[in-house]
Amino acid sequence: MNRVLITGNGAAAWGARLAATDYVPAFPITPQTEIIETLSDWIARGEMTARMVTLESEHSMLTAAGAAAATGVRVFTATSSQGLLYGMEMVYTVAGWRAPFVLVNVSRGLSAPITLEPDHNDVLAARDSGFLQIHAATCQEVLDSILIAYRLAEDSEVRLPALVNLDGFYLSFTREPVEIPEAHLVREFLPAFDPETLRFRANAPESQAVAVLGGGPYSYFRYEVHLAQGRALAAFDRATEEFQAAFGRAYAPFEAYRTEDAEILFVMMGSFATKAKAAVDALREAGTKVGLVRPRLLRPFPVTALRGHLAGKRAVAVIDQNLSMGKGGILHAEIADALYGAADAPPILASFIGGLGGRDIAPEEFYEIARITREAADSGETPPPRLLYTAAELREMRKLQTIAEAEHHMAKEAGKS
Amino acid sequence: MYRIRFHGRGGQGMKTASRILGTAFFRAGFEVQDAPRYGAERRGAPVFAYVRADRAPIFERGVILRPDLVLVADDTIVPVPGAGVLAGLDGHSILVIASDTPEDVWRSRLKIPARIVVIPLPEGEDAAERRHVGVRLAAAAARLTGVLGLGDVKGAVEEELKRLGPEATAENLNNAEVAWQWAVPHEGLVSERPAMSVADYERPQWVDLHAEDTARSAPIIRGEATSVEVRTGLWRVYRPVISHDHCVKCGLCMAYCPDGAITPNAQGFPEVDLEHCKGCMICVAQCPVHAIAAVSEADAREKETQPSLAGQGEKA
Ligand code: SF4
Ligand code: SF4
Numbered sequence: 001m002n003r004v005l006i007t008g009n010g011a012a013a014w015g016a017r018l019a020a021t022d023y024v025p026a027f028p029i030t031p032q033t034e035i036i037e038t039l040s041d042w043i044a045r046g047e048m049t050a051r052m053v054t055l056e057s058e059h060s061m062l063t064a065a066g067a068a069a070a071t072g073v074r075v076f077t078a079t080s081s082q083g084l085l086y087g088m089e090m091v092y093t094v095a096g097w098r099a100p101f102v103l104v105n106v107s108r109g110l111s112a113p114i115t116l117e118p119d120h121n122d123v124l125a126a127r128d129s130g131f132l133q134i135h136a137a138t139c140q141e142v143l144d145s146i147l148i149a150y151r152l153a154e155d156s157e158v159r160l161p162a163l164v165n166l167d168g169f170y171l172s173f174t175r176e177p178v179e180i181p182e183a184h185l186v187r188e189f190l191p192a193f194d195p196e197t198l199r200f201r202a203n204a205p206e207s208q209a210v211a212v213l214g215g216g217p218y219s220y221f222r223y224e225v226h227l228a229q230g231r232a233l234a235a236f237d238r239a240t241e242e243f244q245a246a247f248g249r250a251y252a253p254f255e256a257y258r259t260e261d262a263e264i265l266f267v268m269m270g271s272f273a274t275k276a277k278a279a280v281d282a283l284r285e286a287g288t289k290v291g292l293v294r295p296r297l298l299r300p301f302p303v304t305a306l307r308g309h310l311a312g313k314r315a316v317a318v319i320d321q322n323l324s325m326g327k328g329g330i331l332h333a334e335i336a337d338a339l340y341g342a343a344d345a346p347p348i349l350a351s352f353i354g355g356l357g358g359r360d361i362a363p364e365e366f367y368e369i370a371r372i373t374r375e376a377a378d379s380g381e382t383p384p385p386r387l388l389y390t391a392a393e394l395r396e397m398r399k400l401q402t403i404a405e406a407e408h409h410m411a412k413e414a415g416k417s
Numbered sequence: 418m419y420r421i422r423f424h425g426r427g428g429q430g431m432k433t434a435s436r437i438l439g440t441a442f443f444r445a446g447f448e449v450q451d452a453p454r455y456g457a458e459r460r461g462a463p464v465f466a467y468v469r470a471d472r473a474p475i476f477e478r479g480v481i482l483r484p485d486l487v488l489v490a491d492d493t494i495v496p497v498p499g500a501g502v503l504a505g506l507d508g509h510s511i512l513v514i515a516s517d518t519p520e521d522v523w524r525s526r527l528k529i530p531a532r533i534v535v536i537p538l539p540e541g542e543d544a545a546e547r548r549h550v551g552v553r554l555a556a557a558a559a560r561l562t563g564v565l566g567l568g569d570v571k572g573a574v575e576e577e578l579k580r581l582g583p584e585a586t587a588e589n590l591n592n593a594e595v596a597w598q599w600a601v602p603h604e605g606l607v608s609e610r611p612a613m614s615v616a617d618y619e620r621p622q623w624v625d626l627h628a629e630d631t632a633r634s635a636p637i638i639r640g641e642a643t644s645v646e647v648r649t650g651l652w653r654v655y656r657p658v659i660s661h662d663h664c665v666k667c668g669l670c671m672a673y674c675p676d677g678a679i680t681p682n683a684q685g686f687p688e689v690d691l692e693h694c695k696g697c698m699i700c701v702a703q704c705p706v707h708a709i710a711a712v713s714e715a716d717a718r719e720k721e722t723q724p725s726l727a728g729q730g731e732k733a
Contacts, residue, residue, distance in 0.1 A: 005436075005443050005451070113636040116456060170478050174452035175439060271478055278476035286615035360479045364618045391622040403646055404638060 002180045008171030011139040011178050012104045012164075013038035015146025016076040017048050018186045019102070023075045024052040025064035030116055031168035032080040032106040039076075050076075058087035065101050066094025069161070070208055072195030074150070075101035080168065081108035081122045088125065094161055095130025095225060097210065099198075100153035101161050102146055103131070107270065108168040109357035117358020118167040120270060120322040124330050130225040132162040132232055133299040135269045137255070139176040142166045144249060145296075147181075147190055151239035154193050157231045167271040169358060181247050189246045229300040236297055253302040255294040256309055258284060262291030264373045265310065265346075266366070268319040269295055269331060272355050276319070279366030290370050295331070303338045310339060315348035315377035317369050321355040328385050329353055348376045354388035361388060418471035419609055420481045421558055423551070424502045425490030426654060427460040430551030433577060434490070435466035437555040437593075440573035442470035445565050450475050461652040461696050463500035468558075484510055486561060486607045487531075488554040490547055492516035493715075495527070497651055506531040511607050513557060515550045534603060536596070543713065546654070552578075552589045553596035560597055563605030567597050644693070649676060653696030655711040661686050663708035670700035670709060 006014070012035045016024065024043075026036040042048040055061040058079050065077045079087065084105055094101075105123045109115040127133065132152055136142040142164065149162035166172060200206070213221070233253070240251040257277050259265060266276045273294040283290045293309045295301075310316055320329025327333065332351040339345040350373050354361045365388050376383050421438065425431040432453035439451030453466040467481045483505045492514050494500040506512060510531040514523060520535045527533065536557055539549045552574060559565040574593050578586045628634070659670070670687050671679040678694040679687045689700075701709045 005439060005449060007452075169452070169454070174450060174478070175436065176450050176475075177443065177448060274476040275478050281476070282612065282615045285612075288615075362482065362621065363613065365621050367615050367618045368621050368623075386623065387626060388621070389624060389626060391624045394624050394626075401633060405633070407638065408632075 002182075003177050004180060005175040006139060006178050007034065007173055007175050008136075008139045008142050008166045009034035009106070009173070010038060010175075011143040012078065012106075012146065012166065013042070014178070014180055015104075015143045015164075016050075016102075017042060018143075018181060018183060019074065019076065019147060019150050019190055020187070020192070021050050021076040022073040023065075023068045024050055025061045025068070025075070025077050026052055026054050027056075027058050027061045027079065027083060028054075029058075029080045029083040031108060031172040032078050032083070032104070034172070035078045035104060035106070058083040059090055062087040062090035062094060062103070065103065066090065066097055066099040066161070069094070069099035069101040070097055070198055071200035072193065072198040074154075074193045076104075076146075077101070078104040078106070080106040081110060084122050085110065085125060088129075091126050091131060092129045096221065098159045098225070098228070099161060100159050100193075102149045102153060103161060103163050104142075104146065105163055105165045106168050106172045107165055115357035117169050118270070118321070119356045119358065120165070120320075120330075123163065123165045124322050126163060127299060127330075130160055130229070131299065132158070132160055132229065132297075133165065134162065134297055135165045135295065136171065137269075137271050137273050137294060137296075139166075139171055139174070140178045140249070141251070141296075142171060143178060143180070144243065144247070144251065147186060148236070148239050148243055148251060150190050150193075151242075152232055152235050155232070155235040155239075156194075156196060158228050158235050160225065160228055160232070165270070170271040179247075185246050189242060232300050233297075233302055236300075251296060253295070253297040253305050254309055255292070255296060257292040257294070259291035259293060259309060261289055263289040263314045264291075264370060264377060265313050265316045266290065266292045266319060266369070267294070267316055267331065267335060268292070268321065269298070270321060272319075272321060272361055275361060275363070276366055279363055279370070282363065283367060283370050288370055288374065298334075301334060301338065306335065306338050307342045307345070310335075310346055311342070311344040313346040315350065315373045316346045317350045317352055317373040319352045319354055319361070319369065321353075323353055323356060332385075347380065348373065348382050350376055350383050351385040352388060353385065359388070359393075418469055418475065418477070419486075419562055419607070420484050421468045421470075421486045421488070421607075422465055422481050422484045423467070423488050423490065423554060424463065424465045424494060424500060425547070425551070426494065426652070427455060427462050427464045428654065429490050429547045431464055431466045431490060434488075434551035434555040435468050437552060437570070437573045437577050438558050439468045439470070440576050441555070441559050441565050441569040442468065444572050445569045447471060448473060448475050450478070454480060461654040462649075463494045463497055463502075463652075465501070481505070483507070483610060485610055486511045486513070486558060488513045488515075488558055490515050490550040490554060492518065494651075495523075503527070503529060503531075509608075509610050511561065513554065513561070515547070515554065532606075534606075536599060539592070539595070549589075549592050552592045553599075556593035556596035557600045557603075558607075560600035561603050561605070561607040563607070567594070570597065644676075648692050649695040650690075650692045653691075653694060653714045655696050655698055656691070656714050656717045657689055657694065657696075657698065657700050658710045658712045658717070659687055659689065660708045660710065663706050664704075665706055665708070667705060669703045669705060673699050673703045675699060 065075045069075045107118040109119040134145045145164045153162040244250045276292045318332040320331045423431045423434045435451045439449045443449045447470040450469040455464045508530040512531045512533045559570045666685045678690045682688045
C-alpha cells in the first residue's frame with residue numbers, strides 16, 4: 001500500500017495522472033496552480049504521457065476542454081473562483097455539448113472584496129450548468145472523486161462534464177495521508193474512454209456544431225441534460241460500488257456520520273464538514289445525540305437518499321459556506337425543497353451561514369449550533385438564520401471602518417483646498 | 418493530538434520545517450496534517466505553518482488556535498501583532514524562539530504564561546535568510562514531543578530536501594542532529610493538550626449584523642490612510658540603501674517601486690520611506706547605475722543603534 005503525505009492539489013494531480021488523461025488545457029490561478037504545476041512536471045519528466053497546453057484564459061481553457069472531449073479523448077482541467085466565473089459562458093456551453101471531462105475547482109470566495117480563502121459561492125455558480133458536481137472533504141476523497149467522476153461523466157447513459165470541488169487552503173495546501181491506488185487497478189476500474197460516437201479523425205474530418213434553435217427543440221435538449229443528470233444517480237451508485245470493491249473505500253452520495261440514533265443533525269459540504277465530525281464526537285461524549293450528513297453528490301441531487309437520512313430527526317442545522325444574497329444559504333434552500341411534503345421530515349430546519357471567505361468555524365460554534373438546534377426542537381420554533389460572526393470580529397471591522405472614514409474625510413478636506 | 422505552529426518570514430522555510438516535522442510524525446506511524454498559511458505577497462512578510470499529529474484520524478482543520486508548541490524562526494516578528502506568534506499561548510504551551518537574546522529577557526519582555534525556551538541561532542547564520550533555522554526547529558520540536566526518534570527526523574529531512582541535492586541534504590542532516598542534541602534537556606517537555614470539554618465551553622459572542630449606510634458598508638478605500646497604517650516595512654529582510662554619490666537622479670527607482678515608497682528629497686535625490694518599503698529589491702534591480710545596494714535588514718538596524726554611524730549608509 002502506497003500511503004503518502006500529499007496536499008489536496010497533489011491528490012487532484014494524482015487523480016488526473018491515474019485516470020491516464022490525454023489532454024490538459026490549463027490556466028493558473030491561486031489556489032489551484034499547484035495542480036497544473038505538478039502535472040506539467042510529470043509530463044516534462046516523462047512520468048505521465050499527456051498533452052498540456054496553457055491557454056490565455058479560463059474561457060479558452062474550457063472551450064479547449066469541451067472541444068477535445070468532443071473528439072473522444074480524456075480531458076482534465078482545473079480552475080478556481082474568478083477563473084471559473086471567467087469561463088462561465090463555456091461551463092454552460094460545454095455541458096450543452098454533452099462533452100464528458102473532469103474539471104477540478106479549488107474553492108475560493110468570490111470578489112468583491114477579494115479573498116484567497118474558500119467558500120462555495122464559486123462552485124455553486126456552476127450548479128445549474130449541467131455539470132455533475134462532487135464535493136470532497138479530504139485529500140483522499142479528492143483523488144478518489146476524480147476517478148469516480150470520469151466514470152460518471154463518460155457513462156454512455158450520462159455523457160456530461162463533471163466538476164470535483166475541493167476547498168482552497170484547507171485542502172489545496174494541506175498535506176494529509178493519501179493512499180495512491182495502484183495504476184493497474186485504476187485501469188480496471190476506469191478503462192480507456194470509449195467515446196462511441198464522439199470521434200474525430202484527421203483523415204476523415206467532420207464538423208460538429210450546435211444550431212440556433214427555437215424554444216421547442218431548445219427545451220428538448222435542455223431537458224435531456226436534466227434527465228441525463230437523473231440517470232447519473234444510478235451511475236454514481238454503480239461506480240462507487242465498484243470503487244469500493246476495488247479499493248475498499250465507500251462513497252455514498254451522502255456521508256452519514258453517527259446519524260443512526262441521532263436526534264439532531266448538522267448538514268454541511270466540503271472540508272469544514274470534518275470539523276463538524278470532530279464536534280459530533282465531542283458532543284456525543286457529553287451526551288448529545290448528534291450526527292452529520294454531508295452531501296458529496298450535489299448534482300444530480302439525491303433527493304430520496306437525503307429524505308432517508310433526515311427522516312424522523314427532531315431538528316437539522318444546515319451550515320452553509322455560501323450565501324445567496326437576498327435569499328440565504330443555498331444548501332438550506334436545496335434541503336428545504338427536497339424535504340417539502342415528506343411525511344417524516346424534521347420539523348426544524350435551521351440555517352447557519354459560516355466560513356465565508358475561509359473564515360474559520362471554531363469548535364465552540366458547532367457546540368452552540370447544536371445547543372440552539374436542540375432548543376428549537378424542544379420549543380418547536382425555528383430560530384432565525386444566523387451568520388457566524390463574533391463581537392470581536394465586528395470590533396476589528398469597526399477599526400477598519402474608522403480608518404476608511406478618516407480617509408474619506410481627509411480626501412474631502414483635500415478636495416476643498 | 419499534537420498541535421504545533423512554526424512562525425517566520427516568507428522565504429525562511431517555515432513550510433519546509435512543518436513538512437519535515439509532519440513527515441517525521443508520519444514515518445513514526447502518526448496520522449498527520451501539515452499546511453502553510455500565507456496571503457497574496459509574502460516574501461519577508463510574517464508567515465506561519467502548522468502540524469497536527471495524532472494516533473487517530475484527524476478531523477480538526479485550519480489554523481491551530483490553542484497550540485501545544487510554537488516555534489519562531491525570526492525573533493523580530495514576535496512583537497508584530499499581525500504575525501500572531503503569541504495567539505492562543507497559555508500555561509500548557511511551550512514557546513521556542515531562535516534568538517541571540519537570552520531567555521530571561523524574553524520572559525520579562527513577553528510576560529506570558531507559556532514557558533519560553535530560546536534556541537541559539539546557528540553560528541554564522543545570515544540574520545536575514547536564516548537558512549538553517551527551520552530544519553533545526555523541526556528537529557527540536559520532534560525531540561520536545563518525546564515521541565519521535567532521530568531516525569524519523571533524519572528520514573524526514575532526506576525525504577523533504579532530496580530535491581536540493583546531496584550537499585544541502587547532508588548539511589541539513591547535520592543541522593537536525595545539532596538541534597536534536599540541543600533539545601536533550603527538554604525532551605518530552607511538550608505534551609498533548611487534554612480535550613476541551615463540551616460541558617463548559619465558552620459560548621461564542623455572536624452578534625447580529627444590521628444593514629448600515631452604503632457609504633459605510635461598501636468595501637471602498639478612498640485614500641492613503643490604510644496604506645499608511647499597514648507598515649509593510651516590517652516585512653523587509655533586505656533594505657535598499659541608495660548611494661547619492663552614484664545616483665544620477667533618473668527617477669526609475671521611484672517609478673518602479675510598487676509601494677510608492679521612494680520620493681525625491683529637496684535636492685532631487687531619491688529617499689526611501691523605511692516604514693513602508695517592503696524590501697522587494699525591485700529598485701535595486703532597476704537602477705541603471707547600480708546606485709542602490711541591498712543590505713541585510715538586521716545589519717542595517719544594528720548600525721542604526723550605533724548613533725555615531727546612523728545614517729552613514731545612505732550618504733556614503
Ligand atoms: S525595495 Fe525598493 S522598490 Fe521595493 S519597496 Fe523598497 S524602495 Fe520600493
Ligand atoms: S534608479 Fe538609481 S540612479 Fe535612478 S534615481 Fe534611483 S537611485 Fe538614482
